[in-house]
Amino acid sequence: xxxxxxxxxxxxxxxxxxxxxxxxxxxxxxxxxxxxxxxxxxxxxxxxxxxxxxxxxxxxxxxxxxxxxxxxxxxxxxxxxxxxxxxxxxxxxxxxxxxxxxxxxxxxxxxxxxxxxxxxxxxxxxxxxxxxxxxxxxxxxxxxxxxxxxxxxxxxxxxxxxxxxxxxxxxxxxxxxxxxxxxxxxxxxxxxxxxxxxxxxxxxxxxxxxxxxxxxxxxxxxxxxxxxxxxxxxxxxxxxxxxxxxxxxxxxxxxxxxxxxxxxxxxxxxxxxxxxxxxxxxxxxxxxxxxxxxxxxxxxxxxxxxxxxxxxxxxxxxxxxxxxxxxxxxxxxxxxxxxxxxxxxxxxxxxxxxxxxxxxxxxxxxxxxxxxxxxxxxxxx
Numbered sequence: 001x002x003x004x005x006x007x008x009x010x011x012x013x014x015x016x017x018x019x020x021x022x023x024x025x026x027x028x029x030x031x032x033x034x035x036x037x038x039x040x041x042x043x044x045x046x047x048x049x050x051x052x053x054x055x056x057x058x059x060x061x062x063x064x065x066x067x068x069x070x071x072x073x074x075x076x077x078x079x080x081x082x083x084x085x086x087x088x089x090x091x092x093x094x095x096x097x098x099x100x101x102x103x104x105x106x107x108x109x110x111x112x113x114x115x116x117x118x119x120x121x122x123x124x125x126x127x128x129x130x131x132x133x134x135x136x137x138x139x140x141x142x143x144x145x146x147x148x149x150x151x152x153x154x155x156x157x158x159x160x161x162x163x164x165x166x167x168x169x170x171x172x173x174x175x176x177x178x179x180x181x182x183x184x185x186x187x188x189x190x191x192x193x194x195x196x197x198x199x200x201x202x203x204x205x206x207x208x209x210x211x212x213x214x215x216x217x218x219x220x221x222x223x224x225x226x227x228x229x230x231x232x233x234x235x236x237x238x239x240x241x242x243x244x245x246x247x248x249x250x251x252x253x254x255x256x257x258x259x260x261x262x263x264x265x266x267x268x269x270x271x272x273x274x275x276x277x278x279x280x281x282x283x284x285x286x287x288x289x290x291x292x293x294x295x296x297x298x299x300x301x302x303x304x305x306x307x308x309x310x311x312x313x314x315x316x317x318x319x320x321x322x323x324x325x326x327x328x329x330x331x332x333x334x335x336x337x338x339x340x341x342x343x344x345x346x347x348x349x350x351x352x353x354x355x356x357x358x359x360x361x362x363x364x365x366x367x368x369x370x371x372x373x374x375x376x377x378x379x380x381x
Contacts, residue, residue: 067210191264
């Protein structure tokens with residue numbers, strides 16, 4: 001089976017997008033609701049729009065590409081050995097990140113919110129006080145582990161899915177419809193922030209859909225490449241519709257608009273005017289951007305590169321390492337008073353650089369690399 005370099009490049013770019021997105025949250029006023037502190041110099045509405053745009057398809061695309069990648073991983077079998085290896089691959093960095101890496105991000109938050117404890121005592125308390133524990137970005141690994149388990153029966157249909165007599169357009173339409181129905185049915189009752197609430201079922205469909213696309217990847221990617229510009233225009237149109245519906249609702253009532261964005265308006269006794277339409281547009285927006293990205297990658301990025309192999313190996317460690325570095329960086333850069341855009345871009349470069357250097361160190365320590373999501377360097381023969 002020929003390797004799809006476009007999928008490798010897309011995976012690299014999607015995970016790389018995590019850094020500017022997470023840094024950006026520290027430069028908007030409402031970021032305090034997520035990180036509990038923000039930078040002393042804030043950006044404007046343009047940054048909020050960037051975050052909303054990237055958030056509308058960033059996580060869906062990560063679960064989609066993970067589903068596609070899982071299809072390629074199952075080519076050698078789907079038995080207990082595969083499942084055990086896959087679950088272990090997710091759980092080892094998840095546990096290490098929770099008890100070691102997240103302490104640094106948690107301490108940065110503690111310092112910025114006035115906690116007087118020294119780092120050593122904070123870490124000691126972290127290990128003994130559940131109230132301090134912060135999953136932070138590691139929820140993605142937990143969800144991915146559950147999705148892998150839940151989709152195990154789907155993996156057994158690999159051969160049938162490869163022979164499925166369904167056009168790419170019909171396959172995508174079916175997956176979009178399933179996602180739209182799931183969001184419209186569950187979002188009114190279950191708010192979500194980190195893959196919980198309505199997002200759990202929503203992302204599960206994207207992961208399973210990715211596996212199904214993987215089974216027909218040659219046909220689907222060729223179709224997406226031929227229609228890349230149409231797909232991109234469709235994605236832009238859906239995003240504009242999504243922003244417009246949310247803006248109308250926020251203008252009418254801020255509380256209702258915020259509930260429409262995060263979900264769970266029924267328990268709050270709220271009735272957003274365009275709730276069902278917005279929910280379905282939300283799902284369609286994510287899929288449109290995801291498939292447009294697949295098409296553009298197939299059209300322009302299906303090329304090998306000496307750098308690609310290293311970048312591909314660094315993707316998972318980048319995900320594991322970048323978020324605590326981001327929180328520490330935000331806490332440190334808040335102590336200076338440079339223009340926000342200088343601080344923003346400087347912090348992005350620092351997070352990329354520190355994540356890369358830490359991965360490179362772990363990469364040369366044998367099995368230690370597994371702790372940060374890497375793999376030991378294969379011996380040269």
